[in-house]
Amino acid sequence: MRATGQLQNLQGNHACAMGAIAAGCRFFAGYPITPSSEIAEKMSLELPKVDGIFIQMEDEIASMGAILGASMGGSKAMTATSGPGFSLKQENLGYAAGAEIPCVVVNVMRGGPSTGLPTRPAQGDIMQARWGTHGDHGVIVLAPCSVKEIYQEMIRAFWLTETLRVPVVVIYDEVIGHLVETVELPSPQSIEQAERKWASGPSAEFLPYQKTKDMVPAMARPGDGYRAHTTGLTTSESGFPTQDPGQVEAMVTRRLGKLEHHAADIASYEEIDCKDAKIILVTVGISARAAARAQQQARDKGLKVGLFRPITLWPFPVVAFRAASKKATHIIVPEMNAGQLILEIERLMSAKQTAVGINRIDGEVIDPVAILEKIEEISRA
Amino acid sequence: MSNIEKPVYLEEKLEEIQASGHLEYRSKSLPTWCPGCGYFSIVEGLTAALNNLSIDPDETVVVSGIGCASRFPFFIDTYGFHSLHGRALPVATGIKVANDDLSVIVVGGDGDAFAIGGAHIPHAARRNVDITYILFDNGIYGLTKGQTSPTSVLGFQTTTSPFENHDMPLNPLMMLLSYGASWVGQAYAGHPHHMAGMIEEALAFKGFSYLHVLSPCVTFDKTSKTYQNLGMSVRPLPDDHDRSDVMAAMAQAQKTDAPALGCYFEQPRPTLADGLNDIAARAAK
Numbered sequence: 001m002r003a004t005g006q007l008q009n010l011q012g013n014h015a016c017a018m019g020a021i022a023a024g025c026r027f028f029a030g031y032p033i034t035p036s037s038e039i040a041e042k043m044s045l046e047l048p049k050v051d052g053i054f055i056q057m058e059d060e061i062a063s064m065g066a067i068l069g070a071s072m073g074g075s076k077a078m079t080a081t082s083g084p085g086f087s088l089k090q091e092n093l094g095y096a097a098g099a100e101i102p103c104v105v106v107n108v109m110r111g112g113p114s115t116g117l118p119t120r121p122a123q124g125d126i127m128q129a130r131w132g133t134h135g136d137h138g139v140i141v142l143a144p145c146s147v148k149e150i151y152q153e154m155i156r157a158f159w160l161t162e163t164l165r166v167p168v169v170v171i172y173d174e175v176i177g178h179l180v181e182t183v184e185l186p187s188p189q190s191i192e193q194a195e196r197k198w199a200s201g202p203s204a205e206f207l208p209y210q211k212t213k214d215m216v217p218a219m220a221r222p223g224d225g226y227r228a229h230t231t232g233l234t235t236s237e238s239g240f241p242t243q244d245p246g247q248v249e250a251m252v253t254r255r256l257g258k259l260e261h262h263a264a265d266i267a268s269y270e271e272i273d274c275k276d277a278k279i280i281l282v283t284v285g286i287s288a289r290a291a292a293r294a295q296q297q298a299r300d301k302g303l304k305v306g307l308f309r310p311i312t313l314w315p316f317p318v319v320a321f322r323a324a325s326k327k328a329t330h331i332i333v334p335e336m337n338a339g340q341l342i343l344e345i346e347r348l349m350s351a352k353q354t355a356v357g358i359n360r361i362d363g364e365v366i367d368p369v370a371i372l373e374k375i376e377e378i379s380r381a
Numbered sequence: 382m383s384n385i386e387k388p389v390y391l392e393e394k395l396e397e398i399q400a401s402g403h404l405e406y407r408s409k410s411l412p413t414w415c416p417g418c419g420y421f422s423i424v425e426g427l428t429a430a431l432n433n434l435s436i437d438p439d440e441t442v443v444v445s446g447i448g449c450a451s452r453f454p455f456f457i458d459t460y461g462f463h464s465l466h467g468r469a470l471p472v473a474t475g476i477k478v479a480n481d482d483l484s485v486i487v488v489g490g491d492g493d494a495f496a497i498g499g500a501h502i503p504h505a506a507r508r509n510v511d512i513t514y515i516l517f518d519n520g521i522y523g524l525t526k527g528q529t530s531p532t533s534v535l536g537f538q539t540t541t542s543p544f545e546n547h548d549m550p551l552n553p554l555m556m557l558l559s560y561g562a563s564w565v566g567q568a569y570a571g572h573p574h575h576m577a578g579m580i581e582e583a584l585a586f587k588g589f590s591y592l593h594v595l596s597p598c599v600t601f602d603k604t605s606k607t608y609q610n611l612g613m614s615v616r617p618l619p620d621d622h623d624r625s626d627v628m629a630a631m632a633q634a635q636k637t638d639a640p641a642l643g644c645y646f647e648q649p650r651p652t653l654a655d656g657l658n659d660i661a662a663r664a665a666k
Contacts, residue, residue, distance in 0.1 A: 055474070058500055
């Protein structure tokens with residue numbers, strides 16, 4: 001690994017692995033799948049050098065199960081996959097949401113459904129990332145759009161999952177994953193390491209799912225003297241299963257409320273020239289790179305266009321988006337799918353606003369020209 | 382209604398448990414299995430084995446999947462991880478790798494292991510993860526109230542095989558032996574003392590140990606793997622059985638009509654942790 005503090009050419013997937021290690025990730029379990037395999041390969045090479053563990057499991061489900069076990073054992077743990085593999089991980093992802101087990105899952109998006117276009121980019125898992133698992137659950141989804149941002153967001157992913165006990169998904173498309181950019185990485189010393197809230201105090205009084213002010217219960221680590229049970233069943237604060245409606249409601253409400261309570265820490269977005277914008281572009285990943293170029297070209301032509309890019313995709317930064325789009329009449333949503341992110345925008349926008357999609361479903365990226373044309377078309381009308 | 386508030390049998394049971402000398406490992410929750418279920422004796426056997434080997438409950442994690450057998454962690458006072466259906470072994474692998482000092486025990490039933498979770502067993506075995514897998518085989522899905530399982534015998538009538546089971550049952554011992562499990566044994570819940578000894582042996586073994594426990598489901602199986610039928614057919618392994626001989630072990634495993642009890646096979650070899658340590662040493666160069 002190249003020393004930090006100097007310029008280097010780095011691939012997105014490699015930046016993902018290095019960001020995770022910098023954040024303190026010491027356990028990776030994975031299964032080969034295009035276009036995410038470079039993450040596993042990089043981890044297999046780098047983790048053993050820092051006392052970390054890489055293990056190639058027998059399938060996607062086992063990889064997800066293993067990181068839950070490792071996380072319970074006290075490690076910062078992650079896995080990486082792509083669309084179909086992400087589907088296979090969903091049951092365990094629901095377990096992580098329910099039992100509040102910190103973990104990071106990376107999904108490098110390719111064309112789907114099924115084997116689809118394994119080597120071509122897409123952004124078709126925007127809704128799977130939010131709603132892929134079953135039942136009422138919270139999940140945090142981060143959507144970086146550059147090599148450097150993948151590195152940074154992996155650090156933030158571990159920070160959020162460790163401190164909030166919510167599974168964090170990092171999604172980006174194949175283009176960003178395989179993109180090589182020149183970056184300067186921060187020194188490892190400058191990266192603050194997240195520390196999970198571990199059980200403390202008298203063991204007899206310990207409640208594994210106690211409702212605390214910050215909504216995040218302390219975790220029992222095997223060997224620490226707090227004999228706790230972890231289960232996928234809905235439990236009371238004691239960690240033992242319950243079907244008591246009051247206790248069940250309290251548990252589900254706290255888990256969902258936890259995200260609300262920490263909304264300000266979770267939200268992250270980039271906003272360019274939105275203040276006076278009549279047209280706002282909302283998009284993620286490589287589509288956001290194209291949109292940024294189109295936005296600049298539109299401004300050069302004197303058109304009032306802004307860009308709002310959610311970096312935390314879920315929970316969607318609602319407050320910031322509504323503030324940024326106050327003056328907008330049109331919201332353009334370029335995305336490499338048949339229309340997923342636009343559903344959220346339609347839900348959030350005012351009755352006076354119009355949402356317009358720019359979609360590609362052919363395994364190709366969206367060209368800045370197509371976005372600029374749409375901007376001009378709307379501006380002329 | 383004072384007799385309901387203070388049921389006498391519970392007090393008797395509690396005295397019995399307290400008298401056993403290994404109360405420390407017992408959960409405050411009493412098992413919820415049907416009266417007569419073979420699993421009660423597995424709790425007894427495992428707690429006795431932990432006690433005899435002086436394994437610290439604070440350093441022990443019992444991992445399970447889903448099913449009657451998988452309720453087990455709630456009834457033992459160690460760390461417990463009641464994971465997804467079929468997924469106990471990957472979780473246990475993660476726990477053990479994250480902290481090699483822990484004693485990790487996986488428990489589960491035949492459906493959890495050999496149907497939905499079948500993909501994980503060969504890999505836990507070949508990696509030689511230093512865990513003990515206690516498989517409770519009753520040949521039926523009990524928690525979902527009586528459907529046919531991968532170890533149900535041919536001709537078995539259940540709620541999902543009303544015209545009798547036509548799917549050949551698996552032979553778990555043959556599977557584990559061919560997967561490269563380094564310790565393979567079989568016990569019978571109707572012989573609790575022998576079983577407790579086998580659990581102790583499996584726990585003491587360094588590497589992946591697999592103990593197959595034949596355990597009748599008294600509620601949903603009235604005809605097949607009952608105490609009466611199993612009690613008449615089980616036998617000890619021959620005195621001259623060589624546990625280092627995999628072919629001899631497989632020959633015994635083929636005799637499913639008269640299941641042999643005891644340690645079939647034992648062959649210590651480097652564990653997953655040994656391999657990971659070697660990788661770390663090479664990476665450090």
